[in-house]
Amino acid sequence: MKTSFADFTALKKEADTVYLKLQRMGFIESEMLQLQKENDSSFIADFFLGKKYSEIAIYYSQEDFTKKELQGVASEITDEYFVLPFEKIPTSLRKLTTIRNQKGNAFARLRLTEFERSESYKLSATLLVDNGNIRTVDSIAIKGYEKFPLSFLKYYAGVKKGKPFNQKKLVEQSESLNSLGFVSAIKPPEALFRKDSTTVYFYLEKQNNNLFDGILGFATDEETQKLTFNGYLNLELNNNLNYGEQLLLNYKADGKEQVNFRVKATLPYLLKTPFGLSGELKIFKRDSTFITTEQQLRATYQINPKSTTYIGYKGYDSSNLLDIAIAGTPVEDFKSKFFIAGASYIKPQNKKLFPIKTVISFDGGVGVRDKEGNSDDQVRIETLLNNIFNLNYKNSIFVQNITSVLFSDSYLVNELFRFGGINSIRGFNENSIDASLYSIINTEYRYQFNDGVFVHSIIDLGYFENETLSLKQNLYSFGFGLGLNTKAGLFKFNVANGNTQNQDFSFSNTKIHISISSKF
Known part of the structure; x- marks a missing residue:
């Protein structure tokens, strides 16, 4: 943590950062009480910490995630909620967002709402999922090797129109073409999202393989x-x-x-x-x-x-x-x-x-x-x-x-x-x-x-x-x-x-x- 600053604005920014860190550590009741000037060169920031919560119960819908999918982020899972260590909330939400992306929800967003504290001082929240529009691969374009036999893309690599858009899987499918010998993927595939369609571009180069x-x-x-x-x-x-x-x-x-x-x-x-x-x-x-x-x-x-x-x-x-x-x-x-x-x-x-x-x-x-x-x-x-x-x-x-x-x-x-x-x-x-x-x-x-x-x-x-x-x-x-x-x-x-x-x-x-x- 920084202790010296060029001006008051930089000092205030660091104080706000400390407050956010406390929140992510589980001190969700914490607040900055005051930022008081002690003398011309010193300031004192007072924080109220409150109770530290080590874990949180997150209520979810099985329409959004299955128990098997949640096993990648949590060990305690029921039909209604799963439990996360407080410090792992950001990384776990990113992993769950990736799962939604792989199902074609390229613009899915996840956030926690309705935070509640029970009488036993346990914390809970509700997982809100904004799926956005489900994206599918509507068209495929080849750049670099326009005469590439598309049947290999469809049957050998498994890239098919109408399938949910999954950026990670598309990269793996593109790299699998390298084992053919007569073509190489020169860079990862890219997607062009239009209002009503998604076009995936594969960047391939023909290789001499005789x-x-x-x-x-x-x-x-x-x-x-x-x-x-x-x-x-x-x-x-x-x-x-x-x-x-x-x-x-x-x-x-x-x-x-x-x-x-x-x-x-x-x-x-x-x-x-x-x-x-x-x-x-x-x-x-x-x-x-x-x-x-x-x-x-x-x-x-x-x-x-x-x-x-x-x-x-x-x-x-x-x-x-x-x-x-x-x-x-x-x-x-x-x-x-x-x-x-x-x-x-x-x-x-x-x-x-x-x-x-x-x-x-x-x-x-x-x-x-x-x-x-x-x-x-x-x-x-x-x-x-x-x-x-x-x-x-x-x-x-x-x-x-x-x-x-x-x-x-x-x-x-x-x-x-x-x-x-x-x-x-x-x-x-x-x-x-x-x-x-x-x-x-x-x-x-x-x-x-x-x-x-x-x-x-x-x-x-x-x-x-x-x-x-x-x-x-x-x-x-x-x-x-x-x-x-x-x-x-x-x-x-x-x-x-x-x-x-x-x-x-x-x-x-x-x-x-x-x-x-x-x-x-």
Whole structure:
């Protein structure tokens, strides 16, 4: 509290401030009795304090607030009133005002009236709510990226006309668009309130989000003298037509052991509805043993901004390339047809390096496998669960589980799941492990230096079963990784040592996984 003043006006202002502070502390009966001049340079202010009230009972209408809403400001709540510590009245009223604003009452005002003191010297008041006009989002305007596909705003972010105006929620919805990759929110949305309408302006900027990563080599096979390809290619084209469409192309080959090829096209929000389509083709060839082609077609439906479901068809066509059967390796020609269905939940977060916080995905299929005129009923189930636990800005823990299982009366090598490598369990060669059932737990402790550099640990645990070999085994790997967000793209460098059950540690089992995603 100030004790010296330039003039009497400043002194009087400070005296009034002290009086208001006393009122807010619970001395509501207090009053300034006099401000008396003692001498030419001194004044004395006399205050009457009266009784201090430590709490107040506030009567309310359940039409204005529910008990659940009041739990955020008060611990003692009845059907008629709630009790607040006197000092918390201003902050509590602000919180309750925010609740009204979120219901579309953008100009709601709250105040206490009808103060009363009971015979037991308890204080009460009535909460008066002036809701003003309920505001809804009547129109939406995009600034900066006028060709932005509005279906993403409606179904992905959840911004819809006719919904109550909620500034806080609109900011969160705008920031959620950053996880799309091809757009960024350059500043929070703003609202223009007219007499009869409310227009919300979103400020967006288109981002280049095409990704390329690849090395392609040519060589001559020493045995066959034929030209072979090796290396990998990863091409991802996103939103080039301003429709939100996506085209993926993946190719990976080591020249001898195996070849992977994948192409996928996705068309979201057909005819501006929550329905979409995706088609995918995969080809896998293992040396001279077999080649398998997988086709998939899905019809998707966006339930809400975070949840999607789908139904579709998946087919397999596999050919045995062996001239002579190898004992213990059941590889045969077969064809499979599956009806598939699934759902996913994806929760984004506003972080440049890690834009996705949570993923829950379930894929199931029921079908029939035909080989040499014999049919077997089969069920395929695949799940993915991961989450980032943010300890603070720099420290986080990533946990992921991948589980896949095939139910069948009999099994073939060329229909099993294949896993291993940077996208499943690190420290093992890509797709080097066959399994009828496997479950992998990936964990990383991440330390983020800034928005462009992070390091992390690697602790992966796994279990798999191979019915064709009557094999059940545990896997584990340990290591570390580095991530750099460079001008060329996101560079990831992982070193992991993978081992199987009952296997002694050996440095020769260490694998280095390198990837870089370049945007253009």
